[in-house]
Amino acid sequence: xxxxxQHPSTLSVQEGDSAxxxxxxxxxxxxxxPWYKQELGxxxxxxxxxxxxxxxxxxxxxxxxxxxxxxxFSLHITETQPEDSAVYFCAASSSNYKLTFxxxxxxxxxP
Amino acid sequence: NAGVTQxxxxxxxxxxxxxxxxxxxxxxxxxxxxxxxxxxMGLRLxxxxxxxxxxAKGEVPDxxxxxxxxxxxxxxxxxxxxxxQTSVYFCASTAGGYNEQxxxxxxxxxxx
Numbered sequence: 001x002x003x004x005x006q007h008p009s010t011l012s013v014q015e016g017d018s019a020x021x022x023x024x025x026x027x028x029x030x031x032x033x034p035w036y037k038q039e040l041g042x043x044x045x046x047x048x049x050x051x052x053x054x055x056x057x058x059x060x061x062x063x064x065x066x067x068x069x070x071x072x073f074s075l076h077i078t079e080t081q082p083e084d085s086a087v088y089f090c091a092a093s094s095s096n097y098k099l100t101f102x103x104x105x106x107x108x109x110x111p
Numbered sequence: 112n113a114g115v116t117q118x119x120x121x122x123x124x125x126x127x128x129x130x131x132x133x134x135x136x137x138x139x140x141x142x143x144x145x146x147x148x149x150x151x152m153g154l155r156l157x158x159x160x161x162x163x164x165x166x167a168k169g170e171v172p173d174x175x176x177x178x179x180x181x182x183x184x185x186x187x188x189x190x191x192x193x194x195x196q197t198s199v200y201f202c203a204s205t206a207g208g209y210n211e212q213x214x215x216x217x218x219x220x221x222x223x
Binding site for chain 1: 142151152153154155156159161169170201205207208209211212214215216217
């Protein structure tokens with residue numbers, strides 16, 4: 001089955017800096033890569049996703065890049081704010097209904 | 112719309128007791144999922160359903176059973192709870208394809 005590795009497990013940045021979280025996947029058939037944000041005590045919520053026919057996608061301060069050859073994808077957050085502090089999960093799907101999640105990255109944005 | 116709801120929100124069980132977690136969605140989604148979340152382990156898929164009357168095993172199915180008798184409900188059962196099942200359980204649903212999985216608020220279960 002699919003295996004998703006996520007790094008780093010924790011990331012601390014100063015407000016205004018950029019944050020990058022990286023994930024690798026094992027199944028070359030995977031073609032959908034969403035990112036979820038989970039605030040403390042809350043449910044995970046989708047923040048951005050990318051499909052395998054696209055190399056990069058942006059939504060305001062967040063962007064995701066995908067390298068199919070290397071089987072890795074990354075989340076980029078620019079101009080970080082304290083409200084960006086949360087756990088971020090990457091995921092990959094090789095079917096159209098099942099996701100495999102990474103273990104998560106705890107992002108702390110220091111004011 | 113309520114989205115995805117879960118009951119109960121919290122529960123404490125003794126080893127060997129049984130319980131059922133209920134997930135309900137009002138978005139007419141075909142696909143529903145049960146995950147468990149443990150510190151440092153991410154979200155791991157327990158069981159899932161691709162439609163009313165269907166269920167399938169996920170990554171960590173042992174010790175759990177599920178049923179999808181109605182399209183809007185997905186039940187997760189623990190027949191004989193063990194301390195290793197102490198976790199936060201999330202239900203999710205999606206319309207399928209490359210659509211967002213919507214999560215419920217979670218159930219925090221402690222097995223003593």
